[in-house]
Amino acid sequence: MMQAWKDSFYIALRDRLAARNPERTVRVGGEERPAIVVAENELVAAASPLLECFHLNWKQAAPVARLADEPAPLLQLVCSISYATEGSDELNAQDRGRVLAAMDAELLDICRPGRTEVEDFSSLEGPPFAPGQTLFWSLPVFGEIQHDGRRASRTATVELFAFSERSAG
């Protein structure tokens, strides 16, 4: 079930990014797609992370303490979203702060509203199965900008919540 939450979150953000800024695309494996990737779903190569692309990294998952004893406990997942830029050659990278600010704004926009229907994408055939759950999340908390030479990067954190299904029996 947790996989369905992760997939649903990614798909929601991907579709919102495509609508918010259709120009923000990235080429992966010869295929052009919205510039947002789930790190754990991508091929493992030595190449450095893609620039001007949102990278979703899944972190800890745990029941919310006060609701852990409920029949369907509320679970919390943490997702860190990293992105970086080296600015443009035309402006000799002096616009890297502006590019990063634009990405901050896009991330804030695509995270609102902070909810989506959970869909199970695990079957390659047919439409995704919707178990009738809602996944909801907090607004992103933006970390400090990191500067590494020409590269400026930032990591934001989003907390997601959903009720786990009752176990059978």
Place this chain on the structure above:
Amino acid sequence: MTTAPNAEPINRGLAAQRAAETLLHTLGGTSIYVRLPLDSALGEAGELGLASPATEDVLLAPVVVRNLTAPKSVRVQLELLVAAATLARVREIYAVGDALDFFNNALGVIQRGKLFRVDSVDVDEFSGFPYLYRLKVSE
């Protein structure tokens, strides 16, 4: 009157490229396969990690393999020496940037049937010509 460009550095660079490949042969060069993903439109299934692209294994020889595994380490680390001339012959790769893309986009290197991940790639150049690539790979 125009002055002819000095061909000396170019000749030395080309000589270094040929010498590197010959040296690797002499040192008993073996062969490796570099595994590359093929461009393929996998769509949503690829984005969700439900499908993987087809791959191509590119044979490179001669290659010299040096064992860098630290004592008591369970993780095998190797250094692979590949001549720039080999890359030019096998894949028509001449520029350093193209060579780095080639190795950095690889899913791994197969040596004696084992898949190793590429950790880093260093380039040795002479007179502006790359003549040797040093790959550090690990299990």
